[in-house]
Amino acid sequence: xxxxxxxxxxxxxxxxxxxxxxxxxxxxxxxxxxxxxxxxxxxxxxxxxxxxxxxxxxxxxxxxxxxxxxxxxxxxxxxxxxxxxxxxxxxxxxxxxxxx
Numbered sequence: 001x002x003x004x005x006x007x008x009x010x011x012x013x014x015x016x017x018x019x020x021x022x023x024x025x026x027x028x029x030x031x032x033x034x035x036x037x038x039x040x041x042x043x044x045x046x047x048x049x050x051x052x053x054x055x056x057x058x059x060x061x062x063x064x065x066x067x068x069x070x071x072x073x074x075x076x077x078x079x080x081x082x083x084x085x086x087x088x089x090x091x092x093x094x095x096x097x098x099x100x
Contacts, residue, residue, distance in 0.1 A: 004044050004077040005032055012088045013042075018095060027068060029061060038098040041065055041072045042091065044080065071098060 001009065001022065013020040013033055024034035026041070033042040045058070062072045073094060079087050 002044065002046065002077070004046070004080040007080055007084070008033070008042075008044065008075075008087070011084070012091070016095075018099065026065065026070070029065065031065070035095065038095045039070050040091075040094060040098060041070050043072065043074045044077055045074055046077045 005022070009020075009022055013022075016035075018035055018037050020042075021034045021036075022032065024031050026034065031041045032044050034040070035042075043058075043062075058074070062074070065072050071094065073091065075087055
């Protein structure tokens with residue numbers, strides 16, 4: 001795991017009341033974090049995700065995961081550094097909207 005993945009996992013997702021998995025294989029992909037109950041995929045994007053080639057690849061990946069009826073949340077590593085509490089609140093609000 002990257003430092004940002006470790007921070008999100010150990011400081012929030014690992015103890016979240018609804019179970020998350022890390023490095024979960026879904027179809028042809030391995031996603032950073034997955035919550036089956038919320039059908040939520042969380043992907044953390046570092047600087048390598050902002051090249052033209054990677055932007056296109058990530059778009060295709062997101063579309064394929066969304067076609068499996070999953071919600072994909074992409075979070076920039078910089079957001080983990082600068083607004084960790086806001087990131088956690090955002091994840092929490094998405095889960096509340098997507099779980100019965």
